[in-house]
Amino acid sequence: MKFVNSLTDNKTFHQAVKVNNERLTEENLERISLRARHHLLNSAITVEIRKAEDELCQLSEMDVKAFNKQRKRRAKEK
Numbered sequence: 001m002k003f004v005n006s007l008t009d010n011k012t013f014h015q016a017v018k019v020n021n022e023r024l025t026e027e028n029l030e031r032i033s034l035r036a037r038h039h040l041l042n043s044a045i046t047v048e049i050r051k052a053e054d055e056l057c058q059l060s061e062m063d064v065k066a067f068n069k070q071r072k073r074r075a076k077e078k
Helices: 002-008 010-022 026-077
Strands: none
Touching: none
8 A cells, every 4th residue: 555655646656657657768668579579589499399309209109110010020020
């Protein structure tokens, strides 16, 4: 409640608005957007890495199955 009460004073309210306006300067918005872009890029890269990892796991499982089938065929031929 202290925060709300302090905003009832007109001078304090205008000071709070001024601080918020300073936070939203063009430079700060640019910095925020750069961070957001960086975060999105990292997220996209992480997703791509996970997809590649899943694909490699599937391929290696297929390779293991194929190897086992081939080994069984060779064992039967002997």
